[in-house]
Amino acid sequence: MNAFFLTALAVGSLCSQTALAQKSTAKGAQQVLFDGKTTQGWHTYQKQTAEPAWSVVNGTLKLNPQGAGHGDLVTDKEYENFELTVDWNITEGGNSGIIFGVQEDPAFHATYETGIEMQILDDQKAEDNKKPNHLAGSLYDMQAPAKNVVKPAGQWNQVKLRKQNGHLTFWLNGIEIVDTQMGSAAWNTMLGNSKFKTWKNFAAYPKGHIALQDHGHEVAFRNIKITQL
Numbered sequence: 001m002n003a004f005f006l007t008a009l010a011v012g013s014l015c016s017q018t019a020l021a022q023k024s025t026a027k028g029a030q031q032v033l034f035d036g037k038t039t040q041g042w043h044t045y046q047k048q049t050a051e052p053a054w055s056v057v058n059g060t061l062k063l064n065p066q067g068a069g070h071g072d073l074v075t076d077k078e079y080e081n082f083e084l085t086v087d088w089n090i091t092e093g094g095n096s097g098i099i100f101g102v103q104e105d106p107a108f109h110a111t112y113e114t115g116i117e118m119q120i121l122d123d124q125k126a127e128d129n130k131k132p133n134h135l136a137g138s139l140y141d142m143q144a145p146a147k148n149v150v151k152p153a154g155q156w157n158q159v160k161l162r163k164q165n166g167h168l169t170f171w172l173n174g175i176e177i178v179d180t181q182m183g184s185a186a187w188n189t190m191l192g193n194s195k196f197k198t199w200k201n202f203a204a205y206p207k208g209h210i211a212l213q214d215h216g217h218e219v220a221f222r223n224i225k226i227t228q229l
């Protein structure tokens with residue numbers, strides 16, 4: 001075996017190891033989605049950058065409803081199987097959401113046309129608090145949270161949201177509150193009873209952006225991290 005062949009073999013082996021290491025880093029390692037200082041890694045839906053209504057305030061990603069340039073804030077990257085952790089704090093009477101599986105295409109005018117939502121709400125005073133499956137932590141308009149564990153407006157709530165091969169699990173403040181399998185009989189029943197039953201593009205894409213909803217109320221987020229599964 002000549003020296004050239006040995007060198008080529010060594011280089012090939014090193015490249016393979018590097019590729020495996022990069023793949024390992026991409027899947028299974030927790031990544032920070034919000035650095036606490038900038039909106040890097042995010043942009044307003046259908047825009048190139050984050051509109052001014054979204055800004056960084058005291059280490060939080062905050063929506064100012066009186067600010068200029070509105071719209072949902074979405075990740076630059078798309079995700080399919082992941083575990084997302086995030087803290088949120090909503091003002092009195094406020095409404096927002098975490099929406100995932102979002103397709104950014106001119107054919108769709110809003111993130112919720114394609115994405116699935118974990119509801120963020122002031123359960124006590126928000127207008128949209130009349131249905132159990134519209135309360136904080138719910139799989140919006142489909143499955144109500146199993147327990148009422150949300151903290152009042154003005155306090156921080158901690159989310160863990162997992163999507164793995166279509167299996168959705170939501171935790172709020174350390175308590176599991178939603179568990180369902182996309183495409184199952186139970187899912188199809190919930191979908192058929194929801195506002196989305198005739199929306200052919202809703203929840204139709206396994207991979208997509210993650211969005212923080214601009215619902216016209218002041219809301220803040222922090223500690224946004226993701227692990228790709």
